[in-house]
Amino acid sequence: MPVQRRGAAIDIAGLRREYPGTRGSVVAIDHVDLRIAPGEFLCIVGPSGCGKSTLLRILAGLDRQTAGTITVDAAGWVVENAMVFQESGLFPWMSVEANVRFGLDTRGVPRAEANARVEAALKLVGLTRFRNHFPHQLSGGMRQRSAIARAFVTDPGMLLMDEPFAALDAQNRVILQGELVRLWEQTGKTVIYVTHSIEEALLMGDRTVIMTAHPGRIKQVIDVPFPHPRDLLQLSASPEFGKLKLDIWRVLEEEVNRARAEMEK
């Protein structure tokens, strides 16, 4: 069954973010143009310093662009976006349940409705039994599951994910990637997923945006040809996947060599 895509649409045009500094300003991102369709799973890959997190923070309303426009069509969504942070960002002084409920409390969702939604979200990520635990009592994977539940429970038009699985061990990462893709396939929300792993991006997303650093620009946008629903394990072992990965690495290799040559000049 194909994914029912129903999320926010985003139109980014000429986006630029400069940070003023004592020795001239630093351009974090420049000339970023991107159209994201409702319900698209978009991955953004790039080396550190390519401004991928800056782009995400601007979308999340935590930072402001210097120039350019972002138009979000989130009609019909009470909550425009919800972010999943790299280090989970769970409040250490709240139980798992209180953390998941946080985005509903702040928006004044009635108690009975909030209870039901929190219940469903905890069940979705398999943490019902751990609802009264504090974050420090959980494993890294369980913490990220809680953070994902906290985002999904608000029913946002788009999910913003900033390298959410980067701190996990390889085994947990594979498991959580699979769970996230399944959640997305069920809900069809717009997802913008920032990662430094090309493999992860190709495995999960509909499209992969490759960025380069200094200043952060879009180098290439790749349409990932594999249909959803996906079996990530099987996909990662397939020859088609291997070939796509190889092609992209070739492009990147060239880019890395160019950057290195420039540095050594």
Place this chain on the structure above:
Amino acid sequence: MSSKSPMSPKTQERLLYLISPIGLIALWQLLLMAGIGDRRFVPAPSDIAWRYWDMLTNGELETNTLATLWRVLAGFFLGSIPAIAVGLLMAMFRPIRIFFDPLIASLFPIPKIALMPLLLLVFGFGDASKIALVVIAVFFPVVINTYAGAANIERLYWDVAKNYGASQSVIFRRIVLFGALPMIFAGLRIALAVSFIVLVAAEFVSTKVGIGYMIWNSWELMQVDVMFVGIVTVGLLGLIATAILQEIERKVIPWKAE
């Protein structure tokens, strides 16, 4: 190495913890019993213990202890609650911080006991002047620690709160207050010790009841053993109060990793 140790490492540590004070008291007792030192000026631990029992049974110690305890507790709460509020507001609102910063920087270093004559003028010789002194002394360590705790909450948590639609009041009640709690308790512990320090000093001159008065009065009457009873009592009160505060901290901050 002995194959079977009868004591767990934990028990061994506890014993070690007790050896230095008990050893010191034993040494003190033995020296005086051996005739080294003048017992009129330096009473033996056993003399102090007798006097302690004596004062406990005739009610003198209770009266003075209760007076001191009441003043400490009243001053501690009246001083630390506004200090916590001001510290949190300073962390949240820049103008408030700019307003309070120079006040704290200039008033904190003043020895609080130097304010006692002024407070006697304003509040008279009753409990109010002593409580006011404790309030002032407690305010500074608590406000400084609270501010430091709230200002150093990781940026990540502010970002999460903002992204999840938290209002200023939600940020205050659910993020800043809780994020600052460990540092608030560190400030309260300091404040507790400070309140005993300034109060006992204040009671030397400005009252007819309290542990400080008891100590000073015994100096004037050359009752050195009573003096020691007072000193030991203050130490015990501080120890018990700190233990209670730590117990409350454990209850209030269950997320603090062991």
